[in-house]
Structure formats: C-alpha cells, structure tokens
Amino acid sequence: MDLKKKVKYHFLCSICLEVFTDPVTTPCGHNFCESCISKHWDTSVDYKCPICNHMFTPGEVLCDVCTGTKHSKPLEVFCKSDQTCVCLMCSVMEHKSHQLVPLREGCEEKKVELEKIEADLQQMIQKRREKLEEIRESVRIRKDAADRVIAEGVEMFTALIELVQRGLKELMEKMEEQQEAEEREAEGLIKELEEEISELMKRSSEVEQLSHSEDHLHLLQHFYDDDDGGEEGDVQFAVDVTLDPLTAHPNLVLSDDGKQVKHSDVKKKVPDNPERISCYFFVLGKQSFSSGTFYFEVQVEGKTTWVLGVASESINRKRNISVSPQDGYWALRLINRNEYLACEDPRVILHLKCVPEKVGVFVDYEEGVVSFYDVDAAALIYSFTHCCFTHKLHPLFSPCLNDADSNQ
Incomplete structure (x- = not known):
C-alpha cells in the first residue's frame, strides 16, 4: 500500500471520504465522523458498522477517537509501523517493537505528507x-x-x-x-x-x-x-358407373339403383364420414381407375347447370378449394343454361355449336388425357391434355342447385 493510500485509510472517514470531523470509534474499532455515522444509522433499520457489518444495540455508545479506546485510555501515540493511533497501554503491550511517536507529532507529519502529496498532484495535473x-x-x-x-x-x-x-x-x-x-x-x-x-x-x-x-x-x-x-374387344373401355352414397353431399338425393342424382333443399342427416364431400354438391362414382382407359356417358338433357368429369381420390372433401387440375379435378361446367366452361385455372370459355343432351367422358390414364364429347353430335367438346395422374380417379357428378325445380 503506498503512502497516499495509507494516509487516506487512517485519517479519512470511509463514509464522507474527508478528513475526520469530530471523529468517533465504534465498539468494533472503526472510526467515522460523528455526524456521518449518526446520519447513516438514522436511515438504517439495524445498527451495523458500515465497514464490517458488526451489529450493535441502540444502547452501545460511540467513543471519541481521541479520548477512549478498548482499554478506556486516550489515544496518545501514533504507530508508524501499523499506521494507526493507539493508547499508551497498547503501545507497550502490542506495539512495543514498532516505531512510535506522539499523536500530535504523527498528525503533523501526516499533515506535511498530505500537503506534499497535494502539491505533487497539482504539479502532475498542470x-x-x-x-x-x-x-x-x-x-x-x-x-x-x-x-x-x-x-x-x-x-x-x-x-x-x-x-x-x-x-x-x-x-x-x-x-x-x-x-x-x-x-x-x-x-x-x-x-x-x-x-x-x-x-x-x-x-x-x-x-x-x-x-x-x-x-x-x-x-x-x-x-x-x-x-x-x-x-367385343372394343367394349372394354365402356364402364357401368354407379353413384357412391358414402361420398354424396347431404343435400343430394340418389336413386335406388345409383344411376341418378338430384339436389334437394332439405339437408339429410347422414354420418360425416371421411369419404363424404361436404364442401360442394358433388358425388363420386363407386368405381375407381388407376390405369388404362375408360369411358362413360351422362344424360344432361334439360339441365340449366351441372358439373361433370373425374376427380382424384386425394381431393380435399371438407374444405372449399378450386375445382381445377391443380386440386385434383378435371371437369366441365354448365352455367346459365348455355355457358360452358372448362374448369382450368383460369377457366376456359367454350363456344359450342349445339347444346349437348348426352355427354361422353373418355380417360386415358397413362397418356394423361380427359376428353368430353357431345355424344349425339359425335363432336369433341374439350380435352385436358398432359395431365399427371398420381392417385385413383373416380367419375364426378354434380346436379347443382335445383333452382326452384327448374334445374331437374
């Protein structure tokens, strides 16, 4: 420890960091300004020494640094070896081999040292x-x-x-x-x-x-x-399609033989099984195809609106999605009696020379082709080409709304 720090340690109050004013000592042996330690205890719940946290009782009395010590003797001697103030008894018992001087002389020496340190500091600052x-x-x-x-x-x-x-x-x-x-x-x-x-x-x-x-x-x-x-070999492409009641929307009514479907304003109470389509008025055929070619025909005479085609077995049957190849649908749609649309994305408007009464649907799974024909006119209506089929295909039918029985 250098001289400046030693002086600061023994002659400066550890609370205000100034030279002692009316110094007092606690029973644990630490020194403070009387006003500093009093203010400290006034703002504290417990009576503790700020340095060592020693606990005191309110009745314990502070001793004047210069008049009282642990031997009830005044501090009259300064130990240069330990840089501390002691009483005469301590100087004989505990500091007899140390360099001792009278307290006043020690204070004067420290004052001179402090003045020299202050002068050195001012010179360094300048x-x-x-x-x-x-x-x-x-x-x-x-x-x-x-x-x-x-x-x-x-x-x-x-x-x-x-x-x-x-x-x-x-x-x-x-x-x-x-x-x-x-x-x-x-x-x-x-x-x-x-x-x-x-x-x-x-x-x-x-x-x-x-x-x-x-x-x-x-x-x-x-x-x-x-x-x-x-x-006989040519008949293998034609299939006999039967509607699957497990897939039918609750507002659709199927004939007993599974060959006809119509819309009803009354919603049936049917089980909401995974196969059932609840997002559109759709029903699928029982038959499914994952290879080869197949063909079926649908009677649409007198209808003002309908949807017809094939759908992938993987379609989302519970949520409204776009009826397009991207979502597993390859279909034609009639709206407003004479407006025909191919359900591409975007929709393709079709201009037909005559109104078909029977529509034929032909599918070539390997070639990726779905074609629609006016059976009576023996004319192609539209073809989806370059399709990529990855799941089984089912025939798809929708009679759409009955429109107050005008669309039967």
Missing part, C-alpha cells in the same frame, strides 16, 4: 493540462492542413467529374440513338415472329383437337357398332 493543450493545438494544425488538401482535391475532382460527365453524356446520346434504332428493328422482327408463332399454335391446337376428335370419335363409333353386334 503538466497534463499543458500536454493536453499541446495535443489540441497539434490536432488543430493538422485539421487545417487536411481541410486545405481536401478543398483542393474536391476542386480538382469536381472539374474532372464535369469533364467526364460531358463526355459520358455525348457517349450515352450516341448509344441511345443506336439502341433505339436496334429496338425498332427488333420490335418489327418480334412482331412478325409472334404472329407466326400464334398462327402455328392455332394450327397445332386445331390439329391436336382434330386428332383427339377423330381418334376418340372412332372409339365412340365402335361403342355404338358394338350395340349392333360389333367386335
């Missing part, structure tokens, strides 16, 4: 202030020099930028003129190519539809030829 001012002046000089360099650099850089900007502007104007000319030429070529592509796509669509129409029309003709005694 030197550091002078050094601080030198640093500040150096920083100011360097900043002025840097500001001059920056100003000259900015002036030169500004002139260079102006020169570059003028050259860049001229270059950009020439490039823009050239680009505009090239864009005009490219736009002309693009327009010609787009017109050619549009025409080719139109031809491709017509050829594809014609191909499907001719192929499946030939298949339909075989079906009808079979009714007249045609080849």
Whole structure:
C-alpha cells in the first residue's frame, strides 16, 4: 500500500471520504465522523458498522477517537509501523517493537505528507493540462492542413467529374440513338415472329383437337357398332358407373339403383364420414381407375347447370378449394343454361355449336388425357391434355342447385 493510500485509510472517514470531523470509534474499532455515522444509522433499520457489518444495540455508545479506546485510555501515540493511533497501554503491550511517536507529532507529519502529496498532484495535473493543450493545438494544425488538401482535391475532382460527365453524356446520346434504332428493328422482327408463332399454335391446337376428335370419335363409333353386334374387344373401355352414397353431399338425393342424382333443399342427416364431400354438391362414382382407359356417358338433357368429369381420390372433401387440375379435378361446367366452361385455372370459355343432351367422358390414364364429347353430335367438346395422374380417379357428378325445380 503506498503512502497516499495509507494516509487516506487512517485519517479519512470511509463514509464522507474527508478528513475526520469530530471523529468517533465504534465498539468494533472503526472510526467515522460523528455526524456521518449518526446520519447513516438514522436511515438504517439495524445498527451495523458500515465497514464490517458488526451489529450493535441502540444502547452501545460511540467513543471519541481521541479520548477512549478498548482499554478506556486516550489515544496518545501514533504507530508508524501499523499506521494507526493507539493508547499508551497498547503501545507497550502490542506495539512495543514498532516505531512510535506522539499523536500530535504523527498528525503533523501526516499533515506535511498530505500537503506534499497535494502539491505533487497539482504539479502532475498542470503538466497534463499543458500536454493536453499541446495535443489540441497539434490536432488543430493538422485539421487545417487536411481541410486545405481536401478543398483542393474536391476542386480538382469536381472539374474532372464535369469533364467526364460531358463526355459520358455525348457517349450515352450516341448509344441511345443506336439502341433505339436496334429496338425498332427488333420490335418489327418480334412482331412478325409472334404472329407466326400464334398462327402455328392455332394450327397445332386445331390439329391436336382434330386428332383427339377423330381418334376418340372412332372409339365412340365402335361403342355404338358394338350395340349392333360389333367386335367385343372394343367394349372394354365402356364402364357401368354407379353413384357412391358414402361420398354424396347431404343435400343430394340418389336413386335406388345409383344411376341418378338430384339436389334437394332439405339437408339429410347422414354420418360425416371421411369419404363424404361436404364442401360442394358433388358425388363420386363407386368405381375407381388407376390405369388404362375408360369411358362413360351422362344424360344432361334439360339441365340449366351441372358439373361433370373425374376427380382424384386425394381431393380435399371438407374444405372449399378450386375445382381445377391443380386440386385434383378435371371437369366441365354448365352455367346459365348455355355457358360452358372448362374448369382450368383460369377457366376456359367454350363456344359450342349445339347444346349437348348426352355427354361422353373418355380417360386415358397413362397418356394423361380427359376428353368430353357431345355424344349425339359425335363432336369433341374439350380435352385436358398432359395431365399427371398420381392417385385413383373416380367419375364426378354434380346436379347443382335445383333452382326452384327448374334445374331437374
């Protein structure tokens, strides 16, 4: 411990950190200003020493540092070895081998030491202030020099930028003129190519539809030829579809033979089993297909609205979703008596030459094709192509709302 710290430890109050004023000592042997320790205890619940936390009773009395000690003797001697004030008895018993001086002499020595320390500190402070001012002046000089360099650099850089900007502007104007000319030429070529592509796509669509129409029309003709005694092998594509009551919406009424369905305003009390469709007025066929080709026909004569097609076994049957291939539906829809839509995303408006009374549905699972036909006119209505089937397919039917019995 250096001298300054020793002096501070023995002659400064640990509460106010100043030289003792009316010093007193606690029974545990620690010294404080009388006013400091009194204020400390006035704001405390317990009587504790601020240094060692020794507990006192309210009746215990503080002793004057200079008049009372643990031997009930005044403090008359200062031990330089331990840097503490002691009574004469302690000096003989406990500090007899230490360097001892009268208390007043010790105080005077400490006062001189404190004054010397204070003078040294003031000298150190002054030197550091002078050094601080030198640093500040150096920083100011360097900043002025840097500001001059920056100003000259900015002036030169500004002139260079102006020169570059003028050259860049001229270059950009020439490039823009050239680009505009090239864009005009490219736009002309693009327009010609787009017109050619549009025409080719139109031809491709017509050829594809014609191909499907001719192929499946030939298949339909075989079906009808079979009714007249045609080849038995062609009948394997036609299936006998029966409606599945376990999948029917509660507002749908099925015939006893499972061949007809209509909408009722009265909702039936039926079990909400996992198979039942509760989001739309739909019912599925009992039959399912996961390979090969199949064909079935549906009578729609007199209907003002309906939905017809196939659905994946994996469709969400309890929540409203889009009726589109993305959600497992490949279907046609009639609305407002004569508006036909293919349920693509977005919807495709169909323009039919005549109103179909019987619709045929043909599915080729491996080829990913679902085609709809006007059976009586032997004409293709629409084909979903390039489909990707990953689950079993079921025939799908919806009579839609009965519309006050006008849609039966």
